[in-house]
Amino acid sequence: xxxxxxxxxxxxxxxxxxxxxxxxxxxxxxxxxxxxxxxxxxxxxxxxxxxxxxxxxxxxxxxxxxxxxxxxxxxxxxxxxxxxxxxxxxxxxxxxxxxxxxxxxxxxxxxxxxxxxxxxxxxxxxxxxxxxxxxxxxxxxxxxxxxxxxxxxxxxxxxxxxxxxxxxxxxxxxxxxxxxxxxxxxxxxxxxxxxxxxxxxxxxxxxxxxxxxxxxxxxxxxxxxxxxxxxxxxxxxxxxxxxxxxxxxxxxxxxxxxxxxxxxxxxxxxxxxxxxxxxxxxxxxxxxxxxxxxxxxxxxxxxxxxxxxxxxxxxxxxxxxxxxxxxxxxxxxxxxxxxxxxxxxxxxxxxxxxxxxxxxxxxxxxxxxxxxxxxxxxxxxxxxxxxxxxxxxxxxxxxxxxxxxxxxxxxxxxxxxxxxxxxxxxxxxxxxxxxxxxxxxxxxxxxxxxxxxxxxxxxxxxxxxxxxxxxxxxxxx
Numbered sequence: 001x002x003x004x005x006x007x008x009x010x011x012x013x014x015x016x017x018x019x020x021x022x023x024x025x026x027x028x029x030x031x032x033x034x035x036x037x038x039x040x041x042x043x044x045x046x047x048x049x050x051x052x053x054x055x056x057x058x059x060x061x062x063x064x065x066x067x068x069x070x071x072x073x074x075x076x077x078x079x080x081x082x083x084x085x086x087x088x089x090x091x092x093x094x095x096x097x098x099x100x101x102x103x104x105x106x107x108x109x110x111x112x113x114x115x116x117x118x119x120x121x122x123x124x125x126x127x128x129x130x131x132x133x134x135x136x137x138x139x140x141x142x143x144x145x146x147x148x149x150x151x152x153x154x155x156x157x158x159x160x161x162x163x164x165x166x167x168x169x170x171x172x173x174x175x176x177x178x179x180x181x182x183x184x185x186x187x188x189x190x191x192x193x194x195x196x197x198x199x200x201x202x203x204x205x206x207x208x209x210x211x212x213x214x215x216x217x218x219x220x221x222x223x224x225x226x227x228x229x230x231x232x233x234x235x236x237x238x239x240x241x242x243x244x245x246x247x248x249x250x251x252x253x254x255x256x257x258x259x260x261x262x263x264x265x266x267x268x269x270x271x272x273x274x275x276x277x278x279x280x281x282x283x284x285x286x287x288x289x290x291x292x293x294x295x296x297x298x299x300x301x302x303x304x305x306x307x308x309x310x311x312x313x314x315x316x317x318x319x320x321x322x323x324x325x326x327x328x329x330x331x332x333x334x335x336x337x338x339x340x341x342x343x344x345x346x347x348x349x350x351x352x353x354x355x356x357x358x359x360x361x362x363x364x365x366x367x368x369x370x371x372x373x374x375x376x377x378x379x380x381x382x383x384x385x386x387x388x389x390x391x392x393x394x395x396x397x398x399x400x401x402x403x404x405x406x407x408x409x410x411x412x413x414x415x416x417x418x419x420x421x422x423x424x425x426x427x428x429x430x431x432x433x434x435x436x437x438x439x440x441x442x443x444x445x446x447x448x449x450x451x452x453x454x455x456x457x458x459x460x461x462x463x464x465x466x467x468x469x470x471x472x473x474x475x476x477x
Contacts, residue, residue, distance in 0.1 A: 278467075330452040
């Protein structure tokens with residue numbers, strides 16, 4: 001188990017976990033929590049707490065937290081708010097370092113709930129116990145196999161993307177979508193009412209976490225906005241921070257306040273601050289997913305782009321032209337290829353269009369991908385052109401998806417420049433092949449426009465980094 005120098009480490013790397021409100025009833029949250037810890041392969045010890053039960057899923061049940069042998073690192077509360085306010089008094093007796101409170105009915109629900117939350121915070125502060133929640137989905141870590149709440153989808157592969165979400169349902173759904181896109185996670189926090197541990201604290205924590213490469217925020221509002229310059233500005237030089245901001249409109253802001261008590265604030269102010277500190281705002285969920293793909297598979301991939309001159313390889317001509325339009329509209333370059341590259345292409349595929357975009361001319365090649373390998377030949381020529389920094393490969397629609405998949409896996413083996421796949425098609429066989437391509441850590445986008453935005457965000461991030469590095473240098477001087 002990882003050493004725990006930071007108090008927040010106990011949320012992600014606990015050695016002992018007590019679940020208050022554990023249940024043998026499969027319909028209850030307390031049962032799902034215990035089951036998730038077991039099914040996900042948690043590496044520590046789990047102590048179910050329920051005064052009525054003797055055993056839950058093969059684990060001995062304890063009547064109270066006080067009865068658990070030894071100290072407890074993390075307590076997970078799955079009981080009503082009123083019970084949390086009563087039972088939290090037992091935590092200092094077991095030297096509890098951290099608590100996750102899934103229950104709702106606290107400050108977001110009115111004066112009575114605020115009283116329960118105040119009691120929870122008071123005990124936590126008096127005993128140096130950190131709290132995530134209440135009204136949250138909890139915390140997940142792919143390294144320690146600590147699962148979050150009652151969700152049924154748990155990313156298995158350890159990756160470099162960490163998530164901080166002020167919405168349990170929204171953040172959880174986003175993780176599910178990203179997981180389907182092949183994104184690999186490290187840590188996830190659903191922070192709820194943020195009564196103690198804050199979004200800003202977790203940004204700072206993940207900024208120092210060597211296993212986190214990209215930070216994603218599902219954000220309603222900052223409670224500690226005055227700290228953002230100190231915490232984030234230097235961080236974004238080394239780690240991308242992407243924010244999906246909800247509560248952008250007056251109606252949304254009012255809903256956010258009633259949901260978790262968060263103050264959404266002016267969107268113009270947020271945009272200004274984001275630009276100043278280098279946070280990338282995703283305009284929608286699709287953009288956020290595409291940004292993560294671009295950062296994980298390209299920026300932190302085997303070959304980081306050295307520039308943004310895009311070479312486009314396509315089967316038919318039209319999709320290649322559409323890709324060129326999307327790239328140029330996003331501020332990317334689509335330069336012409338060199339005379340040497342044109343000569344090589346005409347020798348390799350005489351009927352091909354020797355330009356950028358490059359297409360094979362005769363679409364019947366798609367039926368003979370295995371025998372002819374036209375994509376591999378064109379990508380080799382395009383990637384070896386000195387005027388090209390990265391290659392975009394257009395999929396052939398629904399025709400011969402297995403052949404195209406095999407070509408892409410072959411290209412991954414020899415291509416020394418970063419490349420992406422754009423495959424604007426669907427259907428059972430196509431989707432199966434897309435999954436295999438994503439599993440091979442190849443950046444894949446469903447449309448030309450989404451691919452261009454994914455590449456464009458890397459260019460934006462690079463410009464942010466340079467500007468912030470210059471600002472920091474000036475401040476130090």
